[in-house]
Amino acid sequence: MIGIYVQEERFDAGVMQAPLHALGGGAVASFTGIARADHGEGGDVIAIELEHYPAMTVAALEILARQAEQRWGLLGSVIIHRTGRIAVGEEIVMVAAAAAHRAAALEACAFLIDRLKTDAPFWKKEIYAGGSSAWVTAKDTDTARADKWD
C-alpha cells in the first residue's frame, strides 16, 4: 500500500499514518517536518511559501516510495507534502513506513525524507515579518545525506 498526497490543506500526521497500522506488521515509523521559527536575513520568518511542479510531483514521490518498498520490504508507506503558504509551526511534510520490524521502518523513513529533499520538485520561499521574502537555497549537507543512500 502506497499513499501519496500533495495538497494545500493542513493534515493530521496521526490520521494520515493510521492506515499503516492495519497491514499486519509490527512497526510503523514516521517523520513530520514543521515550518521552523527561523530568523533569516530579512528578519523573523512567519511563513513559507511552497512552489512545486504539479505535472511531476506525485510521480517523483511515488518513485521514492517504490524504491523504499523494494529496498526494505515495506508493507506500506505514506508521503504527504503541502504546497502554498504554510505558517511557522504548521506541518509541511510527513513520510511514514510500515514494516515487520522497527529497523526497516526507521531506515526507510530516513531514506524517504533524505531523498525527498533532493529528488522531489518543491521550492521553499521564506516570508519575513516585514513583508519581504527570499528563496531558500539547497544545502550541500542535504545532498550529502541523500547520496549516502546510493
Next chain:
Amino acid sequence: MQIIYFASVRETVGRDGDEYDLPDGIQSIDDCLTWLSAQSSAHAAAFANPEKLRFALDQQMAKSNASLKDARELAIFPPVTGG
C-alpha cells in the same frame, strides 16, 4: 518545445514558460540554454550560472548534457528545497 520555469528562475525570466520551435542544431539542454540566453536579457540573467540550474525532460530529472530528442517539455529550475 514547451519550456517551463520554476521558483527563482521563473521570477528572473519574468514568466512561467515559453513555447519555441528550436532551430536545428539545438540538441542538448546545454545547447538550449545557450540559445535561450540570446532571446532576452532576462533569460540571459536567469541562465547566467548553468551549474546552479537543474532540469527535467518530460517530468523526469535530466542532466544538462541530456539530448532533447523527442522531448516535449523542458523544465528549468534551481536545486529543489522541499521537505
